[in-house]
Amino acid sequence: MKAEIGARNCLYPMPTTLVGALVEGKPNYITIAHVGIMDPGSVSLGMNKMHFTNVGIGANGTFSVNIPSVKMVEETDYCGLVSGKNLDKAGLFKTFFCKLRTAPMIEECPINMECRLTRTVDFPSHDIFIGEVIETCCDEGVLTDGFVDLAKVDPILFTMNDRSYWKLGGRFAKAWSIGNKLKDRK
């Protein structure tokens, strides 16, 4: 039996990220889980216009997307609770740069993507920043046969419904593969 529950966004869980930008010349990090994948090489960030970080992304045309591990959940949640307007959140982490000189990244996060802003989509209360991934850095310890292994990353997944963080469970099937059984039967 289907229940109609109103216009509720249930496209969850989403990966929780720490987005980095230089704001007024200083690194700043903010927790964002309203993210997306556009084409395979591009990502999106849905960021309320009130955030301090938005100004820096617009000014520099660059940002970073850092994927924290479950063990970083306190710091990750904290970066969504306080604004860089009032507090220096970058002091929580060791900042590094790679190819882009204006996309600060977090050493402690096992995955870091530096992005060049390619488009901004304007929503009434949100800037949607779309960026092309320019370079990806990762801890060597999260690679398995040269691939980023999410089981080793241990990401923090987010659901808005119950405002909770979740762990990733186990890998259970191959994509573009398990459906072949059904294809063969058709």
Next chain:
Amino acid sequence: MKAEIGARNCLYPMPTTLVGALVEGKPNYITIAHVGIMDPGSVSLGMNKMHFTNVGIGANGTFSVNIPSVKMVEETDYCGLVSGKNLDKAGLFKTFFCKLRTAPMIEECPINMECRLTRTVDFPSHDIFIGEVIETCCDEGVLTDGFVDLAKVDPILFTMNDRSYWKLGGRFAKAWSIGNKLKDRK
């Protein structure tokens, strides 16, 4: 030690969805995991322009986002392996409609969102369809205290890195809450 691994998109896992649209008047479903959240009420779909479904979304200005459960993994993967140009994939499922008359939804999926197309962002090989959620239907069995409970939905999470499907793990912390410990210590 950080490794530079090239411009690899690591914004995973993403929820695997079955996107529904009427194409040439008939329901069609396609597997899409390159999705996103824009502002809280809007979602995005990153869809290669070669897909049959894109024509229907553009023509009707509506689509649905259906969240399949782990037990539907064969059907879900299958809908990404074959094209509606050649095969009627809608026959796999029971189709229903809610408020929008041109956004077919899948009865067997525990969550169904019907969306109105509000913008299309043009990428070289992809259409990014952005839609506002108009109504959400769900199986009554996935609700806990009126909230959609992802543990009951048992969604299929996708990673491109290793082309795999993953289960959701356990809920382990409250968002906008666990970081308060750190805030108090600052």
